[in-house]
Amino acid sequence: MMRKLCTAAAVTLLLAGTALAGTPAQDCEARKNKEAGKYLKCRHKAEARLALGGTQSAADVALQKCADKYAANWLKIESKARGACPSRDDVAAVRQYLDTASTDVAAALSGEALTRDGHRLKTGQTLCWTGFSSTPIPCSGTGKDGELQKGLDRLYVDNGDGTISDVKTGLMWEKLSDDGSVHDQENDYTWAEAVGYKIAALNAIAFAGYTDWRLPNVNEVQSLLHYGVTYPAIAPAFQTGCVAGCTVLTCSCAWKIGYTHGVFWTSTTLQQAPFHVWTVGVYDGHISYTARSERRHVRAVRGGG
Secondary structure (H helix, E strand, O other): OHHHHHHHHHHHHHHHHHHHOOOHHHHHHHHHHHHHHHHHHHHHHHHHHHHOOOOHHHHHHHHHHHHHHHHHHHHHHHHHHOOOOOOOOOHHHHHHHHHHHHHHHHHHHOOOOOOOOOOOEOOOOOOEOOOOOOOOEOOOOOOOHHHHOOOEOOOEEEOOOOEEEEOOOOEEEEOEEOOOOOOEOOOOEOHHHHHHHHHHHHHHOOHHHOOOOEOOOHHHHHOOEOOOOOOOOEOHHHOEOOOOOOOOOOOEEOOOOOOHHHEEEEEEEOOOOOOEEEEEEOOOOEEEEEEOOOOEEOOOEEEOO
């Protein structure tokens, strides 16, 4: 009887082990989950030592060790998977997300308010001015945006399929090209055409493998603006290698001088005058509104909360 029980127990354990075995992709996903947990644990240990009276310099060293170990292990996981990982080349993106989360928790445990999802992106401005002078002044002590630079660092990932993912907002953006295709930066539309033609066309061809492309709202388009540059005032990831004939697979275009002033449609209506829609000018970063019958540009988006 005892032998039968032992045999049954062994079979049960064997089956349990078999049930937990997955495909290479599942194994990679599982290992990355474990590594993310280990990284958070390492960071919070460093924060705990700081809370007990440790120095900030010692905490910085400990946090860097956490990051170095995490990066090394993450790359080993991807290498072992030999291309089978559902997500790839995301070591920096995941780390920044975990850094923000653990820092917020540590701050909350020290008595500060838990920020949750209240973060906004940095504007990108690093210079300061005063009065009517166009000459920058030293930022120290001014309290201006260029000195404080509050907000999250931006992080964009080119997915290699004609799209760019904003790691901080969770949005995936269509890249624009200069090749005469539906993605061409020179294309402009009435508001009805923006939805009925441009967005419909992207979904009809399942652009980049997705059929949920949409017109972004005004806040989403504004998140692309970079107030530390101009002409165009947009994050650099959206203006790289833009030359005649380039496609969304080889370049990223933002605005061509002379084409409707680089103003883009949004899905947000001007409530006091519903015939108008909020628009965003990427050439200088201004927010305005435009009659739906006018012609403006479109950059499609998907995802988001």
